[in-house]
Amino acid sequence: MDKSESGGCGCKIPSVMLSRILSQTAKANTVIDEKVVLGFESSDDCAVYEMGEKYLLFTTDFFSPIVNDPYIFGQLAASNAVSDIFASGGTPLIANSIMAFDPDTVSSDQVTQMILGAQSVMNRFNVSVVGGHTIRNSQPLYGFSIIGEVEKSRLKKNNTATSGDLLVMTRPIGVGIIASALKSGLIDQKDIIPSTLEKITGDNSIGRVLSEKSWVSSLTDITGFGLVGHISEMIGSGRLDVELDVNSLKFYDGVESLAVSVTSPESGVFGNIKKYAQCVNYLVDLPLAKKFLLHDPQTNGGLLFTVAPEEFEVSRHAWEMLCPDMTVIGKIKDGAGKIKVC
Known part of the structure; x- marks a missing residue:
């Protein structure tokens, strides 16, 4: 199953390179939406959007395998994606899957097990998988974009620590x-x-x-x-x-x-x-x-x-x-x- 050169969150683009890219491209986004409560600025776990009585939470996470067992890989991919919602204090609602694999080296049975592993996690939290996108790729990739919600009083950010905590x-x-x-x-x-x-x-x-x-x-x-x-x-x-x-x-x-x-x-x-x-x-x-x-x-x-x-x-x-x-x-x-x- 594991055809990847690096796995899990270890396959991220090096943070130094990512910071350089974002610093050069941030100004290209000229759209100003006052309902965006939280975006790129603090590298937080979710984007946060004003939706009346609650905030809408949005996140995307996918990666290559760290284990050979496709069912466990699916569990990891789903748990890792919904984690961003929980880390903001929210509740996950719906998800789209993101999947890539080489059909010549990854069997349909393995892909089925990936999906079943992920679904076992989504079922636990009543998250509806409503769609997705799958492409051919030399390395298997799996993850989700997740929409969730959080009460305004319960939103937690990653950069609001207090001295003495x-x-x-x-x-x-x-x-x-x-x-x-x-x-x-x-x-x-x-x-x-x-x-x-x-x-x-x-x-x-x-x-x-x-x-x-x-x-x-x-x-x-x-x-x-x-x-x-x-x-x-x-x-x-x-x-x-x-x-x-x-x-x-x-x-x-x-x-x-x-x-x-x-x-x-x-x-x-x-x-x-x-x-x-x-x-x-x-x-x-x-x-x-x-x-x-x-x-x-x-x-x-x-x-x-x-x-x-x-x-x-x-x-x-x-x-x-x-x-x-x-x-x-x-x-x-x-x-x-x-x-x-x-």
């Missing part, structure tokens, strides 16, 4: 390292323990729970630009710092031992390191494996949010019951846009 993540990191190990043959899919696979294909619907809370100040999901990249978006205005406690981070089982051997200079890890080098101060001697994991592109990664400490402690037990991997990984402070790894 705790920084919390909901799921381990290391998906990109696992994907690279699968591609290089260092591990087989059967080597991935069931609990890890369940988390990788899991959902971020807890974003709806978080969006109820006014003291959750910002919310996003961790995807192709890695943990550091998405933290940097939270402090993008340059008025805040993050003290990131590396010892509190949770990694998927086995990824630390794999990280160095499967990470090449052409990988998304190195692209992220280059992009965010100016944002990070390493205040401790960090093993290379952990440094790579800080920048590892995540596919269908967990959520990252900032929250007032007092309110979080009151609700912490209830939230951990919903999300056992939830962990505080740092603190937001006044500063100048730096991530201080300590």
Whole structure:
């Protein structure tokens, strides 16, 4: 099944190149629509559009496989796409599929399994798949454009953190390292323990729970630009710092031992390191494996949010019951846009 050169969110265009392209093309869009609440400006998870009593949410996400099992690939593609809606505090409504494959190398049975895997996720959230577009391509690609909605009071953005907030993540990191190990043959899919696979294909619907809370100040999901990249978006205005406690981070089982051997200079890890080098101060001697994991592109990664400490402690037990991997990984402070790894 896996005919791709790179998989999941690791197949994104390098962030440095993408930023350069967008900086050169942004002014070409001369359409001014006052109903656009959120667009390119903050690299947020969804576009947000004024629709009366609620906001309309719109997102697009697709990628090449990180696993050989087409059913699991379909689950990943769907979960990753709806995650953007949940990361904005919203509810997904309808979807169009985006698919590409080479019919000479990918069988109709494999494509059917991809669709069934995705549909199992969409059914869970009552999302209607209403159409799509399929083309011939040398690498398999699968994903969705999703329309959702959110109550205006529950919209969460990725760059509205407050000094004094705790920084919390909901799921381990290391998906990109696992994907690279699968591609290089260092591990087989059967080597991935069931609990890890369940988390990788899991959902971020807890974003709806978080969006109820006014003291959750910002919310996003961790995807192709890695943990550091998405933290940097939270402090993008340059008025805040993050003290990131590396010892509190949770990694998927086995990824630390794999990280160095499967990470090449052409990988998304190195692209992220280059992009965010100016944002990070390493205040401790960090093993290379952990440094790579800080920048590892995540596919269908967990959520990252900032929250007032007092309110979080009151609700912490209830939230951990919903999300056992939830962990505080740092603190937001006044500063100048730096991530201080300590």
